[in-house]
Amino acid sequence: MELIPPAILYILVDFSTYLIVTLSLNLEVGYAGLPQFGRVLAVLTGALVAGAIPGRVLALMYGLPYGSEYAFYEYNYKVVDTLNTILEKNPLLAITIFISTLILAMVLGAVIGYLTSKPAIRLREAYLGITLLAMGDVLMLVMYYYTPIIGGTTGVSVVDPFRWTGGARFYVATFTLLGIALLVFLLIERLTKSPYGRVLRAMRDSELAITVYGRDIVKLRTYTLMVGAAIASLGGALYTFYTGSCIASTYTRVTWTFWPWAFMMLGGTGNNLGVMFGVLLFVIVKTLIVMYRGLLAPYIPFDPVWLEYTFVGMAIVLIAIFRPQGLIPEKPIFTIPRKRIEELIKGLESRIS
Amino acid sequence: MIPPIAVAKAIAYADSLALMAAGITLIYMCTKTFNFAHASFVTWGFYIAFTLTSLYGGSPYYYLPIAFFFVGLLGVVVYVLVIGPLMRRGASPITLMMSTLGVDLILLSFIQMFADYLTRVFKLYARKIVLEVYDFDVFGLPGITIVSLVVVVLLISALHIFLVKTKFGTAMRATIENPSLASVLGINPNVVYLASWFLGGGLAGLAGAIASLAITGDPTVGSRIVVSMFASSIVGGLYSIYGSVLGGLLIGLTEYLGIMVLALQVGGWIAVYRPVIPLIALATTLLVYPKGLGGINWSRITTRFKSLVGGS
Secondary structure, three states: OOOOOHHHHHHHHHHHHHHHHHHHHHHHHHHOOOOOOOHHHHHHHHHHHHHHHHHHHHHHHOOOOOOHHHHOHHHHHHHHHHHHHHHHHOHHHHHHHHHHHHHHHHHHHHHHHHHHHHHHHHOOHHHHHHHHHHHHHHHHHHHHHOHHHHOHHHOEEOOOOOHHHHHHHHHHHHHHHHHHHHHHHHHHHHHHHOHHHHHHHHHHHOHHHHHHOOOOHHHHHHHHHHHHHHHHHHHHHHHHHHHOEEOHHHOOHHHHHHHHHHHHHHHOOOOHHHHHHHHHHHHHHHHHHHHHHHHHHHHOOOOOOHHHHHHHHHHHHHHHHHOOOOOOOOOOOOOOOHHHHHHHHHHHHHHHO | OOOHHHHHHHHHHHHHHHHHHHHHHHHHHHHOOOOOOHHHHHHHHHHHHHHHHHHHOOOHHHHHHHHHHHHHHHHHHHHHHHHHHHHHOOOOHHHHHHHHHHHHHHHHHHHHHHHHHHHHHHOOOOOOEOOHHHOOEEOOEEHHHHHHHHHHHHHHHHHHHHHHHOHHHHHHHHHHHOHHHHHHOOOOHHHHHHHHHHHHHHHHHHHHHHHOOOOOEOOOHHHHHHHHHHHHHHHOOOOOHHHHHHHHHHHHHHHHHHHHHHHHHHOHHHHHHOOHHHHHHHHHHHHHOOOOHHHOOHHHHHHHHHHHHHHO
8 A cells, every 4th residue: 555655755754864964054054154064973973873772772681692793794684683573562662762762862963063063163164164074084984994883884784663563664754754853943943043043143143243242152162063963963863763774885975964065055054944945855856866867867878876966066066156045045033122022021910910 | 014015005195195285285275265176186087097098008107197187177167167256256265165065076976977988888897996907017116106206206396496486486476475466466366266276186187197006996086085185285284385295295104004004013903993094183283283284494493403413
């Protein structure tokens, strides 16, 4: 039975994952003005948590190998298979594992964010961008060749917390992902309209002015990098749970740093709604390329998959030159004027008395 | 101990890294752009050497100048279409860097398409390239070691003479110092910027072609070593071409040989941490001495050293 065509599910999954990651990027780039060229670092952290930890915890609980041999490909799929049959019969355990892994991913993401904030306090602009980019690349390369955690070049299977829903697995997983993504959207929208979000924009526009008003720039930057990394890490963990496997080579700087940048630039840097729109537009075009590349293949002497890269690269360059503000430009945030607040309070007081 | 062939390979790799870093530095000095498309520039140099050697035979050395000119022209195209318009609009360094990342994606996709094309039309396997078999031997060591060293020395001397002795070189230095003052004196900064992208791109293409004789390649070869390139250029100080060459040699040798020495000392498990070396070099330089090797006042150090030696 097919309730929803697979293409729509594919779009929804990509949309949700990239929405989470791109919103976190927008918080750091669009609001705080930090050149976050190493988004993949935090996303990979989340993927590592989901790939390495829940399976090991369960293996420990049920007396299966949980050390570095857990990640060895000859054991890994057997262990994960056994664990999945256990999870299938035990929905409560599955949900507990799922939620606690997500929380752990966010905590470790925040830790990574804190670590990257150390150079971020002293470095400026492009120098910081290069350093962050290098950090993301290095973690990916090390994890790709280091076998004990997520199996290196062979990768690992990931326990499936949605197995108990049986045939509806992909629907449940997709809509959980979408639900969490929309929740993150509301949270970030709220966060960026709060005094904290407005201070971030002020810091982006003039660090000097914000210092004069007594704000601590170091604290603001550290905090933003931690929040952004925690959210990106959540995205990585969710994606890993959805796909059911984890290999470091999935997390390249192209797919998890440049693509989110392109989505953000297209939608409108510094505008959450614009970012959502940008992600949706890109994901639909990407899916169309994937769907119709079979039609194109006989006419061109190469694999049409590369057109996706050309397309994203072109988008970045063209937006930077012709429409730097994106499709939906950033708008000022209007707060209630003080007079109106006082009137409201007076109204409330008169009603009480 | 480390076999001599590994040392020879390390030197060739370090030489190509030095040329890449020199290109990045030249472009940064002139146009204030961190050129991430350097990754694809290098890969294009690599593929030009590979394609021409496979299709027309002969030694890959014949094709070094072609790699230089072709990728140099690629640099000119990138400047004219992307960087120039952005600079005239007064784009921020972050926007400039981001746009080169976009250019890198486009060029990368073209290389991937080109590799597919080579496979389908010419039946060449273009996803794991080893050109070392075409190299000649010098006393049992690969010729690329000697050739790359000679190329680095010659090119850097030529660049020095060009910048110091020629009129255009002087104009270039003037523009780097102060673009508006230089334009008052009748120098067209656009021509200088264009030249820097041609030379920078050319150096990247040449470095890629040299690297094709030292390392194994695939369409992501440049993108895999781009962190090392930037580390070299930053260790060199980003404001001195000679510094960046030193930085490239330093990073290349430490990366290639340092990890071998460490693996012999503490065990093979450490080899996976090879990419950490350029990261540490990069971060340490930026945090401790951002002026880098190019910023060190060598003459002061030598006089101090002389006085120390003389005094004792």
